[in-house]
Amino acid sequence: MSFFFRRNDTADHGGHGHHRRRRRRGDQRLSLADLDHGGKFRIVAVEATGEIRRRLLDMGFVRGATGTVLREALLKDPLELELMGYRISLRRAEAGKIIIEGLD
Amino acid sequence: MNFPHRKSNDNAGSEIPAADEVKIVRVALAGNPNSGKTSLFNALTGAHQHIGNYPGVTVEKKSGHADYDGYHIEFVDLPGTYSLSAYSLEEVVTRDYLLTETPDIIIDIIDSTNLERNLYLLLQFQEMGVPVIGALNMTDEAEAAGITIDDRQLGKILGIPFVKTVGRTGRGKSDLLKTVVQVIEGTTPCNLRHVNYGPELEQEHDKIIAVLQSDPAFTAKYPPHWTAIKLLEEDGDAFIKIKSEHHRSDDVLNTAAASRTWIARHFGEDCTTVVGEQRYAYIRGAVRETVTIDHKRKRIDLTEKIDTVVLNRYLGVIIFFGVMFLIYRLTFSLGEPVSNVLENIFGHLGKTLETTMSTGMLRDLVVDGIIGGVGGVLTFFPFVILLFVGLSFLEDVGYMARAAFVMDKFFHIFGMHGRSFIPFMISTGCAVPGVMSARTLVNPKDRIITVLVAPIMVCGAKTPVIAMLAAAFFPDHAGTVFWSVWFFGWLLAFITGWALRKTLFRGEASPFVMELPPYRLPMVRGILTHMWDRSWMYVRKAGTIILAISVIVWFLLYFPKPAEYTQNYAAMQARIESEYAAKMAVAPRPEQNAIQRERDGQLTAVSAQKAAEELNYSIAGRIGAALEPVFHLAGFDWKMNIALFAGFAAKEVIVSTIAIVHGIGDSGDHGFAGLKDHLLADPAYSPAVALALMVFVLMYAPCMAVQAVIKKELGGWKWSAFSMGYTILLGWILAVLVYQFSVLAGLG
Numbered sequence: 104m105s106f107f108f109r110r111n112d113t114a115d116h117g118g119h120g121h122h123r124r125r126r127r128r129g130d131q132r133l134s135l136a137d138l139d140h141g142g143k144f145r146i147v148a149v150e151a152t153g154e155i156r157r158r159l160l161d162m163g164f165v166r167g168a169t170g171t172v173l174r175e176a177l178l179k180d181p182l183e184l185e186l187m188g189y190r191i192s193l194r195r196a197e198a199g200k201i202i203i204e205g206l207d
Numbered sequence: 208m209n210f211p212h213r214k215s216n217d218n219a220g221s222e223i224p225a226a227d228e229v230k231i232v233r234v235a236l237a238g239n240p241n242s243g244k245t246s247l248f249n250a251l252t253g254a255h256q257h258i259g260n261y262p263g264v265t266v267e268k269k270s271g272h273a274d275y276d277g278y279h280i281e282f283v284d285l286p287g288t289y290s291l292s293a294y295s296l297e298e299v300v301t302r303d304y305l306l307t308e309t310p311d312i313i314i315d316i317i318d319s320t321n322l323e324r325n326l327y328l329l330l331q332f333q334e335m336g337v338p339v340i341g342a343l344n345m346t347d348e349a350e351a352a353g354i355t356i357d358d359r360q361l362g363k364i365l366g367i368p369f370v371k372t373v374g375r376t377g378r379g380k381s382d383l384l385k386t387v388v389q390v391i392e393g394t395t396p397c398n399l400r401h402v403n404y405g406p407e408l409e410q411e412h413d414k415i416i417a418v419l420q421s422d423p424a425f426t427a428k429y430p431p432h433w434t435a436i437k438l439l440e441e442d443g444d445a446f447i448k449i450k451s452e453h454h455r456s457d458d459v460l461n462t463a464a465a466s467r468t469w470i471a472r473h474f475g476e477d478c479t480t481v482v483g484e485q486r487y488a489y490i491r492g493a494v495r496e497t498v499t500i501d502h503k504r505k506r507i508d509l510t511e512k513i514d515t516v517v518l519n520r521y522l523g524v525i526i527f528f529g530v531m532f533l534i535y536r537l538t539f540s541l542g543e544p545v546s547n548v549l550e551n552i553f554g555h556l557g558k559t560l561e562t563t564m565s566t567g568m569l570r571d572l573v574v575d576g577i578i579g580g581v582g583g584v585l586t587f588f589p590f591v592i593l594l595f596v597g598l599s600f601l602e603d604v605g606y607m608a609r610a611a612f613v614m615d616k617f618f619h620i621f622g623m624h625g626r627s628f629i630p631f632m633i634s635t636g637c638a639v640p641g642v643m644s645a646r647t648l649v650n651p652k653d654r655i656i657t658v659l660v661a662p663i664m665v666c667g668a669k670t671p672v673i674a675m676l677a678a679a680f681f682p683d684h685a686g687t688v689f690w691s692v693w694f695f696g697w698l699l700a701f702i703t704g705w706a707l708r709k710t711l712f713r714g715e716a717s718p719f720v721m722e723l724p725p726y727r728l729p730m731v732r733g734i735l736t737h738m739w740d741r742s743w744m745y746v747r748k749a750g751t752i753i754l755a756i757s758v759i760v761w762f763l764l765y766f767p768k769p770a771e772y773t774q775n776y777a778a779m780q781a782r783i784e785s786e787y788a789a790k791m792a793v794a795p796r797p798e799q800n801a802i803q804r805e806r807d808g809q810l811t812a813v814s815a816q817k818a819a820e821e822l823n824y825s826i827a828g829r830i831g832a833a834l835e836p837v838f839h840l841a842g843f844d845w846k847m848n849i850a851l852f853a854g855f856a857a858k859e860v861i862v863s864t865i866a867i868v869h870g871i872g873d874s875g876d877h878g879f880a881g882l883k884d885h886l887l888a889d890p891a892y893s894p895a896v897a898l899a900l901m902v903f904v905l906m907y908a909p910c911m912a913v914q915a916v917i918k919k920e921l922g923g924w925k926w927s928a929f930s931m932g933y934t935i936l937l938g939w940i941l942a943v944l945v946y947q948f949s950v951l952a953g954l955g
Contacts, residue, residue, distance in 0.1 A: 180619075
């Protein structure tokens, strides 16, 4: 039996319940960059263009996909997310182009 | 010899070769990064492995074979990719391999704990018209996590066979080989049917195929399903292939454009996204039917627990520096003794040959040129090995991605990627492994910038030059000056990187969309193989090029010899000999040793003068003199120019060459005290000159070992030439500025 570490498949992170959502003024839509850690989301649209858009698509950022914001690095950038059961990091600039709805 | 491939019907590979023929099957192993591809490849091929490169690129190509049931199965390990959208070098390589080499079967290695994203690639393989077998790898991890996959049901839905495997233990290996044979013999169905994209997309897809089939030569080369889907996905590479190879390219492109517009209007989303979404929708359906997750299993999510500490906003940075320092320290403290042994061996070899070979050009070439040059570079070899052991460990354990995560913001400010940190750090030891480690950067521009900038760091070879100058001209602040130059190297690297990004390598900063794989205990075999591959490449490739450059530099420093010398050195030596012979004859015994030493000293001084004259007469000497008007602005005289020229070979040579040009002789590494006094007394030198020299040595032309590695890593001498050219120019500008300002500040 080999030794390994397991990832989790749905988000449940030690009771960090305080995933406040900040709304941008004048824009009612939420993006991934608006979520605090622990916040769960469902993707509504991906507004990036060009290569980044395709990259995000390849990595599973599609309408309907769900995930959780896990944490952010020192200067609040980049972010670490859980998406479809795996971990991925994104810069805030890219996260801002992913429109989401919050899940509780 | 291989099988005829790519049939347009559904059951491919059903042709059975004649019984007396050697039955060869060509299998490509492909899959996502971190899906355990390498360990499964090792399990399948055992010791039968061969490593090469894909033509024209630096991506490694591993191949191996296994014999099973009368078949000779050849495996090629394709680079890990998430998709086939030609985004990264790895994706282009995988795609081109599948299109041009058309293997008989693709084994897609799937991380069973991450089925959805992994199946996305599998669907794209199916579209390429090559039979696919899905290897549900890391089955043990999935089981422990309470994930059960109904592989037979999944196989029914996708129309291809699935096999459960564990690469680390070799579990499922023979099942996999058996399935390969069954697919080849046609006893296991392997469906090439692509995903059903829904009525709207299918309708447009069929329209495009109808036009595509007007050129049978094209559809014979590129599978029509795949081409049609790629055209709907607005794939640049597919456009190029249509334009250059399809004889009705305009019709095809117009039809595809019309289809994309219609789909975009119909779905309210661009066509590329619709195709991707349909794939994921299809996968989600398949996963819902075949995967059960036992939520009652206690979750021991170690990765999350470790990340809570390792990726903590504040602690993460401290841990990162700790880890890097440890790797760096271990490398250089463990490598030092081995490096010294190698240095001694080459030193001995040189001495032995010097005494056994007859005097002449050949001896000088072998001793000074080849052993001096190649031997000098090979003494860095232990550091290279150790660094790669450490880095492979960090990579395999899953920390490398985390390190990039922690450092990304800082590097991003300078237009670079978080992963550039590793090459930077390593280059402070030696830029050869530093440049090699830039491979972890996916984006070619990021990689080029990092490779061009990392050699600016103060490396092990620049250290003695800068330390000697600092000690000689700033005796009271030697340490401060040295460390200032050291940090100035980092600053210069960042600023230069930023400048290159803003000018020559302009473009969108590459996105930081990076998987953070779960922590896994690395396999020793994996690390050792990795180390061996890298080390062998260093010795073989860099070795041959370094040998050539060593000989060239030696030649330039050695030829031509003056026909007449300004002084008759032979006569001078003879006079000293006879003078001391006379002294010895009358001296009492106890004084004879001292007299002998005095004589040897005088003889060495004469031959040092001779060597200096020869050097000045050589091509390198003339270049030094010719460059004086240019480098005079930085305060350098022609003697310094010669030393800097010799520094192209290796930076540590600068100190010994300064000694030779000044006629002090090549007194070895221990005779610098004499050199320091000599330089202080020389009016050509001043603190201002020393500062300018330090800055120039920091910046200019990476040494030849690094040039060789740059050529290899970036795939062309033009990059070596560029890195040499721009560093010399920039180094000169900086040296002139530093010199002129220092003179103004009264340091002249």
